[in-house]
Amino acid sequence: MKIASLETFRAAVPLIKPFKTALRTVETAETIIVKMTCDNGITGWGEAPPTHVITGDSKDSIEGAVNGIIKPFLADQNLLNYESVFQGLNSILVGNSSAKAAVDMAVYDCLSQHAGLPLYQYLGGFKSEIETDFTVSVNSPVEMGEDAEKYINDGFNVLKVKVGKDVDTDLARIKEIRRRVGDGIKIRLDANQGWTPKEAVRIIRKMEDEGLGIELVEQPVHASDIQGLKQVTDSVDTLIMADESIFTPKQAFEVLQTRSADLINIKLMKAGGIYQAEKINALAEVCGVECMVGSMIETRLGITAAAHFAAAKKNITRFDFDAPLMLAKEIIQGGIHYSGRKITFAERTGLGITVVNQDEKGSKS
The missing domain is CATH 3.30.390.10 (Enolase-like, N-terminal domain)
Known part of the structure; x- marks a missing residue:
């Protein structure tokens, strides 16, 4: 072929x-x-x-x-x-x-x-249905609280909340969101490298002391600061997830070897595709570290590939695939199907993509 x-x-x-x-x-x-x-x-x-x-x-x-x-x-x-x-x-x-x-x-x-075979079965077929979180963009505490409430009313029960702009306002953002959504909703934070190690330890401990119930904090410090990442991981009870710190299997090995994070977020765009992502997940599984699979701002096409990979593997336990739900129009036909937070796979072979509509202003090579 x-x-x-x-x-x-x-x-x-x-x-x-x-x-x-x-x-x-x-x-x-x-x-x-x-x-x-x-x-x-x-x-x-x-x-x-x-x-x-x-x-x-x-x-x-x-x-x-x-x-x-x-x-x-x-x-x-x-x-x-x-x-x-x-x-x-x-x-x-x-x-x-x-x-x-x-x-x-x-x-x-x-x-x-x-x-x-559908791709998720070709890769292992561990699950045939998964659930995504929904992301709350970083804005004022009030706007983020309103957004969070809307997403919960839309049927999502896990929120991924963007923070990292400034520590004091970040704390106000989380308090407002927790006040609006109640205690039964999971909240994950993603600082996108926005804090120093000391800032991260201070705010996470504060959230723990105030009982805000944060499931995990993703990439609290700069991607290159593995020592700082470990400092945060060792200093708090909340789970710490590495994201931008890990592109390659070698980087994953270094983080796992030093126990610098509790969890790993794998993204196909960082790993270079499924082949390398499988290696990262396998390393993490051997070390007893669970993985999430996330994404960039992608269409249903890229998210379909990521979801197939994620569903195939036992060690991938968290899923961040809300990007297509943020788009104002759909250019992809086929692929994964959304029913609120639930994602299922069409019983077609491969990714199941049937049509990709080229943007009128797009260029072709």
């Missing part, structure tokens, strides 16, 4: 409401779509959103990596020899994790279609 063509095109979808974190504000979801067509007629799909402040990838760099480097490498490859394909994909260029992830998705889509 060889590749007959590999194409990329751009798409852009406005968000219903701006998505705000300590690192950035997003009003439009911009993305690169990869379409892979094999010589047996199978078509596979992938996606790579440019997330400059996290992965360093831009639209131009993703397209350049896919069309200029990855495409020539794949030209003579048999996808059924997928170990060689994925090893090569991860060695022919450094970084460019989003470009690699998009192609990796498309390859897995083709392989699982060839096998006659």
